[in-house]
């Protein structure tokens with residue numbers, strides 16, 4: 001069906017059960033951080049048994065991708081990516097690049113006049129990358145102590161939540177898949193969302209809860225339970241903002257649906273080229289908005305009138321990505337009126353709400369509030385320093401005066417992060433560095449090593465300002481204050497950075513290092529958060545020692 005030169009498909013063999021067919025595309029270009037599944041040539045028209053037989057029961061043979069080492073079986077693993085690929089790399093002894101003394105093209109000495117941070121582009125957080133990073137880091141459920149809020153159009157209709165997966169009356173193969181994944185009971189968001197997701201007649205839903213709380217597992221379960229395996233045409237469409245995130249969802253579908261022999265998944269993503277005239281047979285199509293639009297309207301690979309479930313994942317990231325909201329809305333408008341619309345997001349901002357209302361009519365809304373970051377447990381200080389060298393001296397004095405468990409040091413640019421890491425390593429500190437230069441898998445590995453206490457200092461930029469829980473971080477240092485393009489304090493980033501310490505009810509300390517021209521920014525932050533940031537003399541060791549008490 002998919003000729004070798006045009007189509008790329010991947011047939012997976014699951015050692016623990018019957019295989020489920022997944023058509024995994026090759027990555028069109030080198031992704032930042034995730035090893036793309038290498039392509040292979042289908043010679044059997046997609047038949048799973050034929051593919052397995054042709055390869056001696058090991059699954060299809062694939063050419064080795066450049067730079068990838070073969071698996072023990074002599075061919076690369078057919079696993080696409082995701083948690084497993086992260087875990088396996090760790091198990092193979094994958095070592096993060098860690099700090100480097102020389103970073104060609106980046107390492108420069110500070111200017112004599114001062115910080116010179118302005119002359120270089122700041123490292124900014126990429127929301128899609130952060131989502132992927134969070135997915136890789138959340139290898140188990142994130143507990144959330146907040147209550148779930150459920151809002152519905154018709155307050156008189158009964159609401160219920162489930163306590164066990166059995167209550168959903170799933171097909172036995174699907175229930176088996178859920179239990180094989182180690183899910184003993186539904187998470188908070190699942191307990192409330194699943195009865196709505198599986199309701200008859202279908203109900204539209206907007207669900208918000210922080211990363212790692214079980215949203216993906218919830219809608220994947222809903223898709224797998226909604227489709228009719230015996231019918232060979234697309235029934236569920238699922239959109240995600242990036243190729244990697246789409247493949248992550250497919251990876252969950254593969255695991256959960258491993259015993260559902262008749263259900264198949266395909267990917268509407270760049271690089272998955274399908275020959276003209278093809279009519280898709282897979283029941284679940286997961287993709288990015290641009291390619292999905294192309295498949296639906298230009299290439300007409302599927303009949304949109306037969307779609308019964310439309311899922312938008314990472315909706316907050318989607319609206320931040322240019323063009324994606326309008327493309328998603330175009331797709332949604334062509335779907336049948338009774339198609340179930342589901343929207344998932346980690347945050348619930350005003351912009352998201354506007355977008356959601358264009359896509360989802362008369363929705364039930366489920367919100368699980370994020371644990372709030374607060375500054376109440378955190379003592380905040382600032383030093384006025386002339387340049388990077390003096391900031392570094394202040395940092396050394398801190399190390400000489402107070403006991404520091406683990407520290408996170410935030411720099412505004414990769415250059416200052418490079419400079420600082422070299423200095424600290426030269427002085428014998430165990431330092432890890434995390435900047436946008438690292439791939440997502442490498443970033444996850446650096447964070448995991450820091451969490452495990454293998455390094456005591458993490459020097460980073462805004463790429464890791466939020467979402468990373470390291471219980472033992474005792475101090476946070478802003479080697480440069482977070483500022484926006486207008487050179488004003490970036491309050492949100494400040495809160496996220498400082499919020500890395502003082503977590504889980506512990507006390508934390510935050511130090512801000514500023515030059516004399518930036519002191520007013522400290523006062524803006526004080527005013528904004530109605531908090532006190534005390535000035536310290538970087539050279540006065542006695543005062544620093546008092547901080548211990």
Ligand SMILES: Nc1ncnc2c1ncn2[C@@H]1O[C@H](COP(=O)(O)OP(=O)(O)OP(=O)(O)O)[C@@H](O)[C@H]1O
Pocket residue numbers: 131134135138139140141142182183184185186187190209210211212213214215216217218346
């Ligand atoms: N009911 C459950 N019991 C145990 N583990 C679960 C359960 N549901 C999900 N998990 C696991 O918890 C982790 C996070 O789940 P999931 O990816 O579904 O969360 P999410 O809210 O979609 O996160 P993200 O926003 O990062 O995509 C995964 O490792 C998943 O396998």
